[in-house]
Amino acid sequence: MPSERFKVRVTKDHLTFCCGHFISYRGHQCERLHGHNYRTAVEVEGVLQEDYYVFDFIALKKRTKEITDELDHHMLLATRNPVIAVDDTPRCVRVKYEDREWQFPRGDCILLPIENTTAELLARYIAGRLWESLRTNENFTPEVLRVEVEEAPGQSATVEWRA
Numbered sequence: 091m092p093s094e095r096f097k098v099r100v101t102k103d104h105l106t107f108c109c110g111h112f113i114s115y116r117g118h119q120c121e122r123l124h125g126h127n128y129r130t131a132v133e134v135e136g137v138l139q140e141d142y143y144v145f146d147f148i149a150l151k152k153r154t155k156e157i158t159d160e161l162d163h164h165m166l167l168a169t170r171n172p173v174i175a176v177d178d179t180p181r182c183v184r185v186k187y188e189d190r191e192w193q194f195p196r197g198d199c200i201l202l203p204i205e206n207t208t209a210e211l212l213a214r215y216i217a218g219r220l221w222e223s224l225r226t227n228e229n230f231t232p233e234v235l236r237v238e239v240e241e242a243p244g245q246s247a248t249v250e251w252r253a
């Protein structure tokens with residue numbers, strides 16, 4: 091009997107997050123502020139469980155949506171960027187790149203412990219949060235977890251985590 095593996099995948103219109111962002115690129119340049127309707131797709135691989143599924147779609151959507159909802163309708167800021175400085179204060183977040191400065195209400199921002207708000211690092215951030223959520227809330231560790239973040243139709247980045 092050949093060995094078999096199963097994969098489940100969820101991607102839904104409600105697993106989206108609409109956010110402002112800008113990234114640095116080529117080491118020292120910085121985009122203008124703009125936004126995306128990001129869309130997330132999640133895959134898990136493994137063996138069939140006693141209910142004959144790898145993992146319940148419903149729980150996978152719920153745990154993913156908890157994370158994408160946190161991000162939705164916020165300005166995403168990377169706190170570890172080497173050229174974009176982020177000063178977090180109780181009322182506002184001040185952001186500086188060379189002679190350009192932005193100021194946002196604190197509640198409008200999500201500060202992420204990443205180097206840049208690229209689709210790649212947003213996918214890695216979501217994967218880390220989801221891995222932990224599945225472990226603690228669902229007692230489930232996938233053999234493989236893939237998170238894809240689509241910035242716009244036709245351009246996306248995917249990260250893969252293995253147990």
Ligand SMILES: Nc1nc2c(c(=O)[nH]1)N=C([C@H](O)[C@H](O)COP(=O)(O)OP(=O)(O)OP(=O)(O)O)CN2
Pocket residue numbers: 112113121207208209210241242245247
């Ligand atoms: N590998 C990656 N490349 C780029 C990323 C990224 O996250 N990962 N991000 C950007 C920018 O943030 C930018 O928002 C995308 O730029 P662009 O492709 O020009 O966006 P458009 O939607 O305007 O694309 P069109 O195809 O021209 O409509 C850049 N690169």
